[in-house]
Amino acid sequence: MKSGYCLEQAMQKPSVPISARLFVNSTFSFFKLSAHELAAVFTFSREGITSGMFSSILNHVASSNEQSIKAHEGLQELSFYLKRHIELDGNEHFPKAMQMLTNLAGNDDQKWFEIEHVAKKSLNERIKFLSGIYRQLKSCSYSLAS
Template sequence: MKMIERLESELLPLRIKLKNHSIYNKIESLGDIQIFMESHVFAVWDFMSLLKKLQSILSCNQIPWYPSGFPKASRLINEIVWGEESDVNQEGIPMSHFEMYLDAMKNIKANTKEINHLINEVRSCNDIFDIINKSSLPKYVKNFVEFTFEVIQTEKPHVIAAVFTFGREDLIPDMFIEIIKNLKASTNEDLSDLIYYFERHIEVDSGEHGPLALEMIKELCQNDKTKWEEALSYSKQALENRINLWDGILSSISIKSKLVTAN
């Protein structure tokens, strides 16, 4: 069995567990969607740091410029950055997917105070771990974001690329299709901005990025067994962290639902 096939095979049980997570059937009201978005927005945000770190490694950002040595991987990452950082919204206005998500949150009156506070802190402080630690975010959100930046701090291209591919990028189509199905059936509210965001993610990520991302992993790991083992280990942790994030959000939705019922 090829190393990439073995990696995919060993990750499959976690991917199945994630795809079948009960959160997809519990987002039933506008309040549920608000709770979901108020935590998920941090995953939308820290995804960009993973992506930009990969871009800085695989494409030369130094002056004077020189070839990075990873032309195929560089092309893939630059394409993804272009789509994620400078897409267009429903009105044709250029903006990042993160900014689209914030607009969608505002449209349904979800609370953006925590994410805006974090962004302001990031602008004035370089220690992301200190910012996270001092925040009032739920523990499951803190753990998720901290893991992302621990991965970035490894400075290992194969590790960052594996987490990006198997723990983030490669999951998006499966997960978001499930969420969209529930969103369309769960409320009469105007969710056009949010659905557009999800549909853009699916459109951008479901095409050729998946196969190219696998080629990127193979290019970065080569025949180095240690790199493949690290790629597998960190990818498993990434999936486990996503499951824990979903568990935490589901718990928050359930608690809110019980409070509403009690009143």
């Protein structure tokens, strides 16, 4: 986008992985939803999973490549970033996001039904995106030790 392309043009560039293209498109489609539905997307497919996802990544990298983390400044920065998000998202952001949902939906059963529906849809989109990243990394045979 720095080179003057609008989002739609940038997403069509061959260098953009298909999983990223689909995820960006699905993310932007959620912006048209009602406030409680958009809050559900944010809560469950961002704040609700980040802490666990980042903990898993950090534990895997640390257990298999402890020396690599110490030897590479970039990995130390990534480790700090992941630890910070684990703390913030798990202890602060997710509980506040859940309170936001409660405030938006109250006792309205229809809104809670819509929240559940869109949360599942957004989580499925996130899974597709992360699976695409995993397949791409696996095909590159990327190693932290190299």
